[in-house]
Amino acid sequence: MNGAGLLVRGLAAHGVEHVFGHPGHGNTNILDALLDEPGIRFHLVRHEQAAAHIADGYARVAGKVGVCTGSVGPGATNLLMGVATAMSTSSPVLALIGSPIRDWLGRGQLQETSRPDSSGIDQAFMQMYQPVTKRVWSCWSTDQIAPALRKAFTTAQVGRPGPVAIEIPWDVQAAAAAGSVEPPDSALVRARPRAGKSETAAAAKALAEAEFPLILVGNGARRSGAAAEVIALAELLGAPISSSFVAKGLIPEDHPLSVGICGWLGHPVAHELIREHADVILAVGHRFSDQSTSWWTEGRPFVPQNRIIQVDVEPREIARTWPAETALVGDARAVLSDLLDRLSDLGGRPGAPESRRLVERAKSSYKLELPDPDAEPMNPLRIADQVRRILPRRSLLSIDTGNHAHYFSFNFPILEGGEFLNPGGWTPMGWGPTAIIGAALAKPGLPAVSITGDGGFLMVCQEIGTAVEMGLPIVWLVFNNGVLAAIREGQKADFAGRTIGTEFQVSTDFATLARALGAEGLRVNRHSEFDGAFEHALRLGGPCVLDLAIDPDADHPPVAGSWFEPGRGEPAAQPRGGELLYTGAA
Structure with missing residues (x-):
């Protein structure tokens, strides 16, 4: 067995069934090893960028790590676009990348980007992956492959998910390898951190006493699989549910309490309820991005009277772009489950029926007029x-x-x-x-x-x-x-x-x-x-x-602000924030 065979055996042990990619001299050993693993199918793409995008789409729907591969040099740079996209939406993707032969580094071998300097050979190619992955591993010997693979699968799925990359030189792939495949750290992957009990109790009390609570879901709620908990909490509170664009569809949008997405592509009903009525907002895995806040503009739709309870598994996201009154650091599904228990103990929320009626009135008052069905070109x-x-x-x-x-x-x-x-x-x-x-x-x-x-x-x-x-x-x-x-x-x-x-x-x-x-x-x-x-x-x-x-001049629904607005050339004001009293459990 060679290094590539050990790698592929490890992929199988971690439950991989599909690998997407394109061959090049830098990853041919890996592809050859796939021939000996009947449980994994290789899918040839036309361009490596597509391999990473396909792995991303697979990961989001399958709920497991998507795997892609590219060769050294251009193959690796072509993958980069898709890996960066996976990073932006917390998608667990593993990129397997070839690299030049170790003994020839610094000689300008085919597709090498290493360069000699005064201290020796600067093999810094994979540094370009560092900003767009959770972590990068370079395996310079076969005994590093199995541990790197185990860490990569764990890192991609633990906490806030995201892409990872492993670089393996061609000669390491081809070298004889011994050793066993390390099993996945399934206990760590399954772990769901919970927020502190006192913070959970305070948040439950604020929601129970709110005049009009609203639940705002983001990608973190989707990644956690918290749909059932979001619906149960909304129905207990009589709270409408809005979402970021990425989290659209987490809750069936024909649910009576669903009011559409918020932000620059947001729905008028969601914006009205946030701006005019919501005194307490439970933000679940929602990071208040530029798009969901219409470029951090007050009133589009968020306003100072919105008291924010922010739930996120990543502590650094709390109040990073918008102020929060209470922080609940933990897995969205686990935190909402605990909130449901506390709210049930409190007897729910007395004002829930009236809130439901308000949501119903707001939704019934909005009607979108469709364009002429005889329009040509089409709308x-x-x-x-x-x-x-x-x-x-x-x-x-x-x-x-x-x-x-x-x-x-x-x-x-x-x-x-x-x-x-x-x-x-x-x-x-x-x-x-x-x-x-x-x-x-x-x-x-x-x-x-x-x-x-x-x-x-x-x-x-x-x-x-x-x-x-x-x-x-x-x-x-x-x-x-x-x-x-x-x-x-x-x-x-x-x-x-x-x-x-x-x-x-x-x-x-x-x-x-x-x-x-x-x-x-x-x-x-x-x-x-x-x-x-x-x-x-x-x-x-x-x-x-x-x-x-399609009509090139077709009007689209109104947007709430844009980064194209006149005056964007002026220095942007700092977003509201920075004054959070952080009370969450780390």
């Missing part, structure tokens, strides 16, 4: 409505980066059993069309749909072929409007209507492209054609691209 807001009417409740839906996300944040409720995937704060174009491949592999029984713009799809459309080879029934809905609409709108706002570099001069026929890559492709020009085409695509049982003719 994305109406497309979102059509997709929701046809797509089964239990389904997988990925969103990419672009204006199409606005329409689906407003007019596409995620229902029970559904999964909503979006790239989060890193927002790379092309994430959605590739991450859906990993998601579909993780839950093969569910319909899988990717919503993407033409700009993002052009960056990764070659991965249609990957889905064809994997036999996955994915439907890509490509909003083809010939422009990079989100950036074009910002340019118009900031530069007196002038634009540059945001309009394609050549139109892409995505239906023909799909057929060239082995999938089915259909062009849809009218709303009246969409229902039939989409239903056909869902019935196919194989990959299909619907090339949608």
